[in-house]
Amino acid sequence: MLSLLHHGGDADVKNKYLALLAFVAPAFIAYFVMLVIPTLGGFYYSFTDWNGLAKSYHFIGLDNFVEAVTDDPDFIHSISFTLKHVIFMVIAQNVIALLLAILIESQRKMKGFFRTIFFMPNMVSLIISSFIWTFMFSQVLPQLAVKTGWLFLNQEWSGNPKAAFFSIAIVSLWQGVGYMMIIYLAALQGVPQSLREAAIIDGASPVKSLVHITLPMITHAFTICFFLTLNSAFKVFDVVYGLTGGGPGRETQVITLNIFEEAFSNNFRYGYASAKSVLLFAMIMLFTFVQVFVMKKREVEA
Structure with a gap:
C-alpha cells in the first residue's frame, strides 16, 4: 500500500513538472x-x-574594437553626448518624479486623478511622442512666444545644438517621469504614518521628517528608479531619431543611433556595428553594476 502511494506521489510530482514545462517552454523558446x-x-x-x-x-579579431575607440571620432562624440544625456536624465527624472510623488502623496483628494494625468504620457511610445513634440516645437511654441512675449520659446529647437539637447530631454522627461513617480508613490505609501506623526510630535519640521525618516526608508525605490533611468538613458534611440535624427550634423547623435547608421547606412558594416554594440553593452553593465552596488550598500546602511 505504501509503495503504491509512493509511486502515485511520484506520478503527481512528475505531472506537475510536465505541466509547468508545458507552460514555460513556449516563452523560453x-x-x-x-x-x-x-x-x-x-x-x-x-x-x-x-x-x-x-x-x-573574415575573422579579424579585435580590429573593430580598436577602430571604434581610436579611429572613429563620430563614435567617440556619440559616447560623450550619450553620457551627457545619461547624467542629465538620471538626475532630472528622479528629482522631478520624487517631488511629484511627494506632492501627490500629501494631497487628501484627487490622488488618483493626478496619478493618471502624470502617468498618461508613459502610455504613448517615444517615437509617437517625438512626432507630437516636433509639431509643438515647430508650430505651437513660436505662436506661444508671440502671444506671451517669451521669445526664448521661438528658436530652432532641432537646428541649435544646445536647444536640440534640451528638446530631447524635455520629451524624454515628459514621457518617463510618470513611471518613476508611480514607483516612488508606492514606496512612500509603505512608510509607516506613525513614524511621521512621532517626528512631528517631537518637533521635527516637515523637511527634517522627509530627509531623516521618509527618504532613508525608500532607498529601495531609489535603487530601482536609478537602475531603470540609467538603462533607458543609455539605450535612448527613438526620441533622438524622431526629433533630431542626430542633428544638426551629428551633434545629438547617441550611441544607439551611431550603431544603427553603421549597420544600415554606412556600407552595411554589420560586424563593426556589432562591435560597437558590445562596447555599449559593456558600458551599461559597468555603470549598472556600480550603481546597484552603491545603492544597495546605502540601503543596508539606512
Missing part, C-alpha cells in the same frame, strides 16, 4: 530564439568584417 541567439551572434560577428548580407566573411 521565444526568449532563446529572439534574444539569446541574436545576442550571442552579435558577440561573434563583432570579431568579423561581415556586412550583414554576404555569405562569407
Whole structure:
C-alpha cells in the first residue's frame, strides 16, 4: 500500500513538472530564439568584417574594437553626448518624479486623478511622442512666444545644438517621469504614518521628517528608479531619431543611433556595428553594476 502511494506521489510530482514545462517552454523558446541567439551572434560577428548580407566573411579579431575607440571620432562624440544625456536624465527624472510623488502623496483628494494625468504620457511610445513634440516645437511654441512675449520659446529647437539637447530631454522627461513617480508613490505609501506623526510630535519640521525618516526608508525605490533611468538613458534611440535624427550634423547623435547608421547606412558594416554594440553593452553593465552596488550598500546602511 505504501509503495503504491509512493509511486502515485511520484506520478503527481512528475505531472506537475510536465505541466509547468508545458507552460514555460513556449516563452523560453521565444526568449532563446529572439534574444539569446541574436545576442550571442552579435558577440561573434563583432570579431568579423561581415556586412550583414554576404555569405562569407573574415575573422579579424579585435580590429573593430580598436577602430571604434581610436579611429572613429563620430563614435567617440556619440559616447560623450550619450553620457551627457545619461547624467542629465538620471538626475532630472528622479528629482522631478520624487517631488511629484511627494506632492501627490500629501494631497487628501484627487490622488488618483493626478496619478493618471502624470502617468498618461508613459502610455504613448517615444517615437509617437517625438512626432507630437516636433509639431509643438515647430508650430505651437513660436505662436506661444508671440502671444506671451517669451521669445526664448521661438528658436530652432532641432537646428541649435544646445536647444536640440534640451528638446530631447524635455520629451524624454515628459514621457518617463510618470513611471518613476508611480514607483516612488508606492514606496512612500509603505512608510509607516506613525513614524511621521512621532517626528512631528517631537518637533521635527516637515523637511527634517522627509530627509531623516521618509527618504532613508525608500532607498529601495531609489535603487530601482536609478537602475531603470540609467538603462533607458543609455539605450535612448527613438526620441533622438524622431526629433533630431542626430542633428544638426551629428551633434545629438547617441550611441544607439551611431550603431544603427553603421549597420544600415554606412556600407552595411554589420560586424563593426556589432562591435560597437558590445562596447555599449559593456558600458551599461559597468555603470549598472556600480550603481546597484552603491545603492544597495546605502540601503543596508539606512
